[in-house]
Amino acid sequence: MNYLKLWIPVTLFFTIIAQIKLATSQIPTTLEGPFKPVTRTFDSSLRRGSDDLPMDHPLLKKNATGNFPEQIALAISSPTSMWVSWITGDAQIGSSVTALDPASVASEVSYGKESGKYTSKRRGDSIVYSQLYPFEGLMNYTSCIIHHVRIDGLEPGTKYYYKCGDSSIPAMSEEHVFETLPSSSPNSYPRRIAVIGDLGLTSNSSTTRDHLIMNDPSLILMIGDLTYANQYRTTGGKGVPCFSCSFPDAPIRETYQPRWDGWGRFMEPLISRVPMMVVEGNHEIEPQVAGITFK
């Protein structure tokens, strides 16, 4: 994995489409191919680097109130099932944090094939996690409540409308929509798959995200290095090139978990509609005590 996050997100971003007809508004799909591969001209201005988006940036800051869902995300399970995940409540960061009770808010998804008509409902599970540093001066974190619901019995290649949340509060999300993948066969496969890595959370990242949205993929493969929360304390607007030089008393490399929440909001407009499958990268290695990583 390369550490030059300021320009690599853009160079690594490519959508697997055989051809892009720039002169037309209709982008062909792989089902219309095969086409010769096409490389789009790279916008060289993006190589000049970009600063981390601040936590109060409109794309990162929390807009949900109370126990209303936010950071809604999809992951595929099969052509006939889908994972829906979201967040409720407020994360805490500081020297003293108290974990939320994950059972305090239900995990429900209501869904159906017509907008506004939810013929099915599924329930799931919720968890919280905490990053606790037993060292003076490092900030502890405990997460919002993270909800996961698997909905099944879906038809392949079909559009579904859904809301998620807790109907008893009530605190359900706005309506969202996704399309299941087609059943797998030699002549049936996803129209368009986006492959991306080293995304980060900079102004260049937002350009990349917007390209992803514009290309309307059926599925996103995220091949590692999502938020760079592991080095936010090094780079987050401070331009510190060396963690151990700038934080000589830190007994462990500190990560900044709120970047994950910012990233979840940043990605929601895309991944509440398009399922994303993730592989961990080296920037997901977040050192904890006792040598634990990938916590």
Ligand SMILES: [Fe+2]
């Ligand atoms: Fe990387």
